[in-house]
Amino acid sequence: MHLIKGHVIFSSVITESEVTELMKFYGREQQLKKLDRTMRKNGLQTMLIYGRRRVGKSELIKQCLQKTEAQQLNYECKQTTEMNNTESLSALISEQFSLPSLGFSGIEALLDYLFQYAAKERLVLVLDEYPYLRETVKGMDSILQSLIDKYKETSSLKLILCGSYVDIMRSLLAKENPLYGRVDLTIDLKPMDYYESAMFYPDFTSEDKVRLFSVFGGIPYFNRLIDPSLTVRENIQELISAPGARLENEVSMYLKSEISKIANANEVFEALAKGFSRYSDLLSQSHVSSGPTLVDVLEKLIRMEVVEKQAPINDADNRRKTGYYIVDSLSLFYYRYIFRFLSQRNVLDEEAFYDRYIKEDFEARYVPRCFETICKQYLIRQNRAGRIDPAFDRIGKYYYDDPKNHANGEFDTVTEDPLGYAFYESKFRKEPLSFAMVQEEIRQVQATGLNCYKYGFFSRSGFHCEPEENTVFIHLDELYL
Numbered sequence: 001m002h003l004i005k006g007h008v009i010f011s012s013v014i015t016e017s018e019v020t021e022l023m024k025f026y027g028r029e030q031q032l033k034k035l036d037r038t039m040r041k042n043g044l045q046t047m048l049i050y051g052r053r054r055v056g057k058s059e060l061i062k063q064c065l066q067k068t069e070a071q072q073l074n075y076e077c078k079q080t081t082e083m084n085n086t087e088s089l090s091a092l093i094s095e096q097f098s099l100p101s102l103g104f105s106g107i108e109a110l111l112d113y114l115f116q117y118a119a120k121e122r123l124v125l126v127l128d129e130y131p132y133l134r135e136t137v138k139g140m141d142s143i144l145q146s147l148i149d150k151y152k153e154t155s156s157l158k159l160i161l162c163g164s165y166v167d168i169m170r171s172l173l174a175k176e177n178p179l180y181g182r183v184d185l186t187i188d189l190k191p192m193d194y195y196e197s198a199m200f201y202p203d204f205t206s207e208d209k210v211r212l213f214s215v216f217g218g219i220p221y222f223n224r225l226i227d228p229s230l231t232v233r234e235n236i237q238e239l240i241s242a243p244g245a246r247l248e249n250e251v252s253m254y255l256k257s258e259i260s261k262i263a264n265a266n267e268v269f270e271a272l273a274k275g276f277s278r279y280s281d282l283l284s285q286s287h288v289s290s291g292p293t294l295v296d297v298l299e300k301l302i303r304m305e306v307v308e309k310q311a312p313i314n315d316a317d318n319r320r321k322t323g324y325y326i327v328d329s330l331s332l333f334y335y336r337y338i339f340r341f342l343s344q345r346n347v348l349d350e351e352a353f354y355d356r357y358i359k360e361d362f363e364a365r366y367v368p369r370c371f372e373t374i375c376k377q378y379l380i381r382q383n384r385a386g387r388i389d390p391a392f393d394r395i396g397k398y399y400y401d402d403p404k405n406h407a408n409g410e411f412d413t414v415t416e417d418p419l420g421y422a423f424y425e426s427k428f429r430k431e432p433l434s435f436a437m438v439q440e441e442i443r444q445v446q447a448t449g450l451n452c453y454k455y456g457f458f459s460r461s462g463f464h465c466e467p468e469e470n471t472v473f474i475h476l477d478e479l480y481l
Helices: 016-024 028-042 057-065 082-097 109-117 130-136 140-151 167-170 195-197 206-216 220-224 232-241 248-260 265-273 279-285 291-303 329-347 350-357 359-384 435-447 476-480
Strands: 003-006 007-009 045-050 071-076 123-128 158-163 185-188 307-310 323-326 394-402 407-418 420-427 450-461 471-475
Touching: 016 123, 028 057, 028 185, 045 057, 057 071, 057 123, 057 158, 071 082, 082 109, 082 130, 109 123, 109 140, 123 130, 130 140, 130 158, 130 167, 140 420, 158 167, 158 323, 185 232, 195 206, 195 359, 195 476, 206 220, 206 248, 206 329, 206 359, 206 476, 232 329, 232 350, 248 329, 265 279, 265 291, 265 323, 265 329, 279 291, 291 307, 323 329, 329 350, 350 359, 359 407, 359 420, 359 450, 359 476, 435 450, 450 476, 471 476
Parallel strands: 045 158, 045 185, 071 123, 123 158, 420 450, 450 471
Antiparallel strands: 003 007, 307 323, 394 407, 407 420
């Protein structure tokens, strides 16, 4: 057992790579500040950290714990019996506190001991994958509630409950839950945005950073696997598209295992991956038996945080205009190219499969759509940093009706601020934007009746003209400065 900056590693030898890996931590600045601030407070503090698998919860906690001199118990709860968890945690306590073997009748007695221990010694207790313990121990939430109330004036324990089952973790905050009102800090850890994700692969060009984000998204675990010595294509093949790829089973474990519990979810997910987003289109394309069934499937996918519901900012309550979109990049890529063409992949060479079923669509349609998401994330980052004046209050799609021309549609990125609407267009194309192209885009927007005071343009390849008073030009490289 070795201690590095307060972090315990269970191995006989610490390798240089292990030390280096501990030092590599990107982003999450706000979450670290909140955790550190709570850890420094006096008295008993209870923290709740949750988010989907591989989003970096455990690494966030490890990074925070490196800054504390308090004793630490980082226990990963198991899907076994209460007694097995009690014995495992007891063994961890004995080892880290240099105590003889401890015997407890159950988890409540063990935790009571730790709450008492923390009255005299600084102690951090992490219960990772808490839902497993909650599932095993009847009334686990009530046990914790009782202990928190009992020792709130005497113990200085810093208790961190961590979990990947988002629904269950959120339920701990509900009014009807025994722990309601007893959680001092809650962190719902989301995937990183494009900017923080790019910190994992700094040596790629801006264009390739867009491509990588479109496949691996903001999941730190995935991004750590990207090899800078390989091309984007080679990384995609090695990690997800080729038979036996490193992350193929990852998608299966995270997504397919959960989706298999939801009737018709595969059909709905595949329809979403093909680009269908409207409720009516999903109903017809997925062949789901009824509207209520589809609503149920979509709600469950949303709770899994792999699908999100987007309503236009100018008509938020109109279900007919609402769209549903896959937000987990790796899942979207997998369902669009791998799941859909599994039979073909099994009989083709991996290079031939990529060329025939991925290459053209990926570059012409898939990546440009992801570029729109990146541009939206850029605007949000700039807005939060106070670099957009006036700051906008809302950002999203804008739905328009054009009765005169019997047409309707939507613009992907529109912001609303005290001055009105601002329109943004994202172009991931090889050719720079010309003055004529910019003016044509503005004319099309104005023809729909959308009255904008500002028009912004993002371009992969730059511009052949200078911005005018009501236009903003943003080159791709500026997104990564």
